[in-house]
Amino acid sequence: MDDLNYASFSGDGSKVYDPFEVWDHCNGLILLQDSQVNCMVVNPATRQWAHLPPRPPPLCAGPPEYLYANDYLVYDPTVSPHYEVFSIPRFTYQNLDPAVEELEWPPSPCVLHVFSSKTGRWEERSFAREGATVAGTITDMRTDSSLGHRHAVYWQGSLYVQCQTDFIMRCTVNSGKYQLIQPPAAFEPSDWTDDSRARRISIGKSKSGVYSVLINKSHISVWILDDSDGQIKWVSRQLIGHLPKLQDESYFQLESHGHWMLHGIDPRWDSES
Structure with missing residues (x-):
């Protein structure tokens, strides 16, 4: 390098x-x-x-x-x-x-x-x-x-x-x-229409292994992937807390990792900076 x-x-x-x-x-x-x-x-x-x-x-x-x-x-x-x-x-x-x-x-x-x-x-x-x-x-x-x-x-x-x-x-x-x-939550083609763009599923990694997070408007679900017995399965994990109330167009901007924080994002690219 x-x-x-x-x-x-x-x-x-x-x-x-x-x-x-x-x-x-x-x-x-x-x-x-x-x-x-x-x-x-x-x-x-x-x-x-x-x-x-x-x-x-x-x-x-x-x-x-x-x-x-x-x-x-x-x-x-x-x-x-x-x-x-x-x-x-x-x-x-x-x-x-x-x-x-x-x-x-x-x-x-x-x-x-x-x-x-x-x-x-x-x-x-x-x-x-x-x-x-x-x-x-x-x-x-x-x-x-x-x-x-x-x-x-x-x-x-x-x-x-x-x-x-x-x-x-x-x-x-x-x-x-x-x-x-x-996935722990089945995909539907309608998940990507404008009316349901707030639904988002992704994967990540923690000290416990691979996990999946589903954000569906104001609800959040988490599963851990478990194959300890040779069978692959998703195990639900209960969360403490809830998502903040947001406008619909803001849900898809949320990340599924770390602590929940809200930041203002300016999508414009300033070529002068």
């Missing part, structure tokens, strides 16, 4: 600042991404950073313009000094060829692009599905065409990714296998 410096330079030597956004984080590393889908991994503790090479197009059926991908960090300094970035494909709302629409998603094996800091390049990695659970078809995935970034967490050697229609894909990094986990 190079020394931390958020500015790049143009051909005439002038500084060019790209509006990078925090896209993911894992055990002290931060993944940033700009509007051109350029990625950078930052270590705030050592003030070092590294630009990733351009990500190849998603490895799945369908025209590239109907596909995009979300990137997620995998890093455990107790195991290795190197990190990886997993690219998980997603589908836009456009109709594809009928033969493509009925394809199972995710397939088995599922081939993903994974960047390795050890090799410095993107590689194709195949994951075979464990269990009989099937998330659905590509048509089903397109019913959830929301463009918002989905959360992922890395826990005990596995990457848990919240995918379209809210199912969770658990990739065991070293085994080349994945499992599908249904």
Whole structure:
């Protein structure tokens, strides 16, 4: 990694600042991404950073313009000094060829692009599905065409990714296998209409493991993922307290991690600052 410096330079030597956004984080590393889908991994503790090479197009059926991908960090300094970035494909709302629409998603094996800091390049990695659970078809995935970034967490050697229609894909990094986990609250296509935009489900990580949070207007529900007996199940957790009363358009701005606080957010970008 190079020394931390958020500015790049143009051909005439002038500084060019790209509006990078925090896209993911894992055990002290931060993944940033700009509007051109350029990625950078930052270590705030050592003030070092590294630009990733351009990500190849998603490895799945369908025209590239109907596909995009979300990137997620995998890093455990107790195991290795190197990190990886997993690219998980997603589908836009456009109709594809009928033969493509009925394809199972995710397939088995599922081939993903994974960047390795050890090799410095993107590689194709195949994951075979464990269990009989099937998330659905590509048509089903397109019913959830929301463009918002989905959360992922890395826990005990596995990457848990919240995918379209809210199912969770658990990739065991070293085994080349994945499992599908249904969300604790079922996804409905109507969840993304204007009338119900206050409903939001996401995943996170705590000292107890992987959890899921459902925000539905003024109600909040929390579940912990439990597979201690070999069976994957969600265990409900009771919360003390409640959400503050907000205007409907404010619910979707709330985060599901940490303490609840209200802040005024100015969405305007001030180019003069």
